[in-house]
Amino acid sequence: STILVLHGPNLNMLGTREPGVYGHETLADIDDRLRSKAADQGHHLLHLQSNAEYELIERIHEARAEGVDYILFNPAAFTHTSVALRDAMLASEIPFIEVHLSNVHAREAFRHHSYFSDIAEGVICGLGSQGYDLALEAAFQRIQ
Numbered sequence: 001s002t003i004l005v006l007h008g009p010n011l012n013m014l015g016t017r018e019p020g021v022y023g024h025e026t027l028a029d030i031d032d033r034l035r036s037k038a039a040d041q042g043h044h045l046l047h048l049q050s051n052a053e054y055e056l057i058e059r060i061h062e063a064r065a066e067g068v069d070y071i072l073f074n075p076a077a078f079t080h081t082s083v084a085l086r087d088a089m090l091a092s093e094i095p096f097i098e099v100h101l102s103n104v105h106a107r108e109a110f111r112h113h114s115y116f117s118d119i120a121e122g123v124i125c126g127l128g129s130q131g132y133d134l135a136l137e138a139a140f141q142r143i144q
């Protein structure tokens, strides 16, 4: 099966961006680890980070056409703002898990609302990059 990992804006800065909140690992560290875990299970893992809403939307449209089976999605700041990305996920009909590195509920009030949580199969937040690993484990089981 094919799993797509989507990372929203500013996540390309991981490693140097507010390390107290987001940790010291880079996005490449995380993607490499997920790709090898997926390969171990016989799955194909694709990933994209973009700072542009339209690129993420177009990638989600392609994912539907391509037959992607599952998405792990950290929409980053778009979590709290983007009806357009929500609509893209609904249109794709691809099941997904929403992931956040930080515990958004322990932060500013504007991070408490997500445009994705009610349409996600599950939500993981506050566990740092391990959240992606846990989401991937869940995806393996849900794909079967």
Ligand code: DQA
Pocket: 009, 010, 011, 074, 075, 076, 077, 078, 079, 099, 100, 101, 102, 103, 104, 111
């Ligand atoms: C984030 C949380 C968001 O509120 C924030 O805008 C991000 C990252 C996280 O992974 O903790 O950019 O999605």
